Amino acid sequence: MRVIIFSWEYPPRVVGQLADYINALSTQLVKNKVKTYIVTYHESLTGTVEEESGVKVVRVANPVRIHIGVLTWDLTLNQEVERAAANIYYQADRQIDLINVHDWHFIPAAVTLKNALNIPFVYSVESLEDHRSPNSNTPYNMSIKSIEWLGFHEAKKVSVKSEWMRDEIIRIHNVPEEKVKVVSPSTDSWIKEVLGLYKTVAGGVNSK
Amino acid sequence: MKNKLSVMMLTWEFPPRVIGGISPHVFFLSKSLAKNGVKVYVVTCDFPGAQAREVIDGVEVYRVDSYKNPAPDFATWVYLMNLNMQREAAAIVNKLGNKIDIFHAHDWLVATAGIGLKHVFRKPLFVTMHSTEIGRRDGLHTDTEKMIHETEAWLTYEAWKVICCSDYMVSHVKWAFGLPADKLVMIRNGVNIKVYDEIEKNLESFRAKFALPEEKIVLYVGRIVYEKGIHVLINAVPKVLEKVNAKFIIVGSGYMKEQLLNIVRSMGLEHKVLFMGFVEDETLLRLQKCTDISIVPSLFEPFGIVALEAMAAKSPVVVSDTGGLSEIVDHNATGFKAYPNNPDSLAWGITKILLDENYKKYIRENAYRKVQEKYGWEKIAQQTKQIYKAVLGEYSKSFWA
Numbered sequence: 001m002r003v004i005i006f007s008w009e010y011p012p013r014v015v016g017q018l019a020d021y022i023n024a025l026s027t028q029l030v031k032n033k034v035k036t037y038i039v040t041y042h043e044s045l046t047g048t049v050e051e052e053s054g055v056k057v058v059r060v061a062n063p064v065r066i067h068i069g070v071l072t073w074d075l076t077l078n079q080e081v082e083r084a085a086a087n088i089y090y091q092a093d094r095q096i097d098l099i100n101v102h103d104w105h106f107i108p109a110a111v112t113l114k115n116a117l118n119i120p121f122v123y124s125v126e127s128l129e130d131h132r133s134p135n136s137n138t139p140y141n142m143s144i145k146s147i148e149w150l151g152f153h154e155a156k157k158v159s160v161k162s163e164w165m166r167d168e169i170i171r172i173h174n175v176p177e178e179k180v181k182v183v184s185p186s187t188d189s190w191i192k193e194v195l196g197l198y199k200t201v202a203g204g205v206n207s208k
Numbered sequence: 209m210k211n212k213l214s215v216m217m218l219t220w221e222f223p224p225r226v227i228g229g230i231s232p233h234v235f236f237l238s239k240s241l242a243k244n245g246v247k248v249y250v251v252t253c254d255f256p257g258a259q260a261r262e263v264i265d266g267v268e269v270y271r272v273d274s275y276k277n278p279a280p281d282f283a284t285w286v287y288l289m290n291l292n293m294q295r296e297a298a299a300i301v302n303k304l305g306n307k308i309d310i311f312h313a314h315d316w317l318v319a320t321a322g323i324g325l326k327h328v329f330r331k332p333l334f335v336t337m338h339s340t341e342i343g344r345r346d347g348l349h350t351d352t353e354k355m356i357h358e359t360e361a362w363l364t365y366e367a368w369k370v371i372c373c374s375d376y377m378v379s380h381v382k383w384a385f386g387l388p389a390d391k392l393v394m395i396r397n398g399v400n401i402k403v404y405d406e407i408e409k410n411l412e413s414f415r416a417k418f419a420l421p422e423e424k425i426v427l428y429v430g431r432i433v434y435e436k437g438i439h440v441l442i443n444a445v446p447k448v449l450e451k452v453n454a455k456f457i458i459v460g461s462g463y464m465k466e467q468l469l470n471i472v473r474s475m476g477l478e479h480k481v482l483f484m485g486f487v488e489d490e491t492l493l494r495l496q497k498c499t500d501i502s503i504v505p506s507l508f509e510p511f512g513i514v515a516l517e518a519m520a521a522k523s524p525v526v527v528s529d530t531g532g533l534s535e536i537v538d539h540n541a542t543g544f545k546a547y548p549n550n551p552d553s554l555a556w557g558i559t560k561i562l563l564d565e566n567y568k569k570y571i572r573e574n575a576y577r578k579v580q581e582k583y584g585w586e587k588i589a590q591q592t593k594q595i596y597k598a599v600l601g602e603y604s605k606s607f608w609a
Contacts, residue, residue: 065358079327087327112295116329143288
């Protein structure tokens with residue numbers, strides 16, 4: 001199996017707990033014979049490197065340096081994420097089974113790649129805009145929520161880390177329950193469950 | 209090539225959605241390319257009342273969800289709209305079995321969609337730069353302006369060829385983004401002469417709605433924004449009225465409208481200056497046809513399509529001697545060139561044309577002939593097809609092919 005992971009943080013860029021999680025996830029995937037690529041963001045460390053574990057990491061920077069907000073920064077950066085992923089796809093003889101996108105930042109790239117190249121994606125939810133900015137409905141918040149909604153709508157599967165989060169995305173975004181899988185990183189069977197989830201998604205956008 | 213050459217145009221405006229000059233440009237270019245054996249798909253923003261999918265003279269038009277949730281500001285909306293456009297265009301190309309040879313973007317408003325489609329499908333990207341932020345704003349003053357400028361630079365970097373509609377724009381774009389000369393292509397913008405020839409000859413009752421029989425009509429058409437220089441025209445109004453009885457008609461809308469209205473009120477000339485706002489195509493064509501003179505007082509003008517339209521409508525033109533206007537108009541031959549940002553010079557030109565019938569007749573006849581010879585869509589489509597073919601030849605030798 002070949003998987004591309006999208007994450008806006010990955011060591012040495014550590015913003016929250018996602019960076020360490022992606023590190024652990026990718027290392028475990030390689031141990032389980034999954035060919036794993038990570039596309040992530042870094043302003044000065046750019047290009048492709050291979051970790052000791054065998055994980056291939058592509059770091060992209062934003063071609064537009066001056067921005068008026070997180071959204072314009074994010075939406076332009078997505079084009080570079082998309083470009084890097086398309087390059088991986090073509091260099092891998094068009095054999096990429098799925099993309100696993102973590103949080104909302106790189107959902108736009110995953111959505112285009114799915115519609116253009118039939119690569120299905122899993123949307124792994126760390127947190128939601130509704131919780132990060134409670135009771136805030138400015139156009140800025142609404143735009144981020146709409147990107148999250150697009151992710152739920154276009155993803156083949158959604159993974160969450162707790163049953164509470166599963167209930168929240170069903171409540172807030174009306175995601176069908178069968179689309180959501182709880183994969184808790186604190187259990188022993190964690191990586192097996194991730195692999196099980198990937199297997200249900202791999203095989204193209206249109207497969208069941 | 210075994211199949212017909214096929215191109216996908218990306219544009220944020222396409223009729224009936226008309227904001228500026230890109231809409232008619234893409235409309236006529238696409239139709240003329242289709243007539244010349246190119247398969248053309250247009251992906252554009254949706255518009256109330258317009259069909260999501262239709263075929264116009266062989267051109268397949270797709271109108272996509274232009275992002276209708278509230279957006280924080282215009283520039284952020286543009287990038288959000290591009291996300292939708294890119295997603296839907298990707299699905300269209302996928303469904304067509306990837307049978308698109310070229311993506312052709314028009315201005316930064318579709319930059320990220322164009323760049324994305326290029327890379328996911330690995331096809332050459334063209335861009336027509338109709339304008340630039342640094343030109344529109346006469347410099348880069350705010351973060352928004354700098355961000356748009358860098359997006360434009362990125363788009364021209366990603367494009368295989370950058371098309372500009374005038375020699376002026378070629379050198380401007382080359383300077384603005386530091387592009388190599390061989391990346392730039394000059395293909396003129398065109399004008400549809402036929403629509404003006406087809407208008408009925410007797411427009412007296414139509415004219416009477418706007419001006420008294422003894423008043424000459426002085427027409428401005430365009431967005432009411434700083435770079436178009438309407439304030440220069442407003443300042444010329446009293447100078448013209450000293451010599452000629454005239455009615456000034458301003459067609460278009462924009463952020464400077466209120467400000468200019470106030471100036472006109474303070475001059476006590478509301479009865480002489482008519483702000484029409486945005487008008488229907490039919491009204492616009494007739495106004496262009498029955499006006500005594502058309503004015504293009506721009507401070508920055510990449511091309512100046514309204515001057516060309518006026519010439520096609522056989523209206524004499526006074527333009528400011530800048531940008532693309534300098535190339536369209538030959539002074540004292542096909543129009544009058546005024547000094548830019550100079551109300552006295554503008555008033556001089558207007559008065560001269562309105563008072564000298566022979567001069568007026570001479571320049572409007574020359575102008576009409578020039579438009580017929582140099583600005584027909586047929587020729588523009590042929591040039592565009594030629595450059596598409598040349599690039600596909602280069603592309604076929606690249607590792608993407």
